[in-house]
Amino acid sequence: MLSVRQVKAARALLAWSQSDLAKASGVSEPTIARLESVDALIGGRAETGMKLRTALEAAGVIFIEENGEGPGVRLKRTK
Template identity: 40%
Template sequence: MLPAQCRAGRALIEWTIDDLARASAVTAAVIADFETGRTPVEPASIDAIAAALEHGGVRFIPEGGGGAGVRLKFTRSEVARIATLENEGGIVAEDDV
């Protein structure tokens, strides 16, 4: 994930840096550093940020072809419905890893 993809992904799902910090368990300062390129960020933090954005509905587009980018995986209402279903409890399935 590139810093620009992080910024664009947050914009697509209307998350602030604080929203992403809560979802990824990465501090807002580290996210800001990553997005601006001010200081190097640990790969594990970048992976956590990317995973949180993907869970929020962002799909990352690789650089091959037309260049790196992001798009919505789900609409905002679909993400809300999925979150509701995931929080209902029940038997843990293979897709919950």
């Protein structure tokens, strides 16, 4: 599961705007804005969440699943 907070945090780590994420994912900017307007799990179609996750992971984000401390994100180590 992917949360809105994780997406926002991932964008912040990458210094990406909603527009940048839209270009990278193929999801429209208004859709991203709508999804990010609530503090919940990413809603809408499952494929939309996968497109967002795939684009962010391709840019170097690692999604950390719930492990007792809560879900999160971090960047991959650069070589």
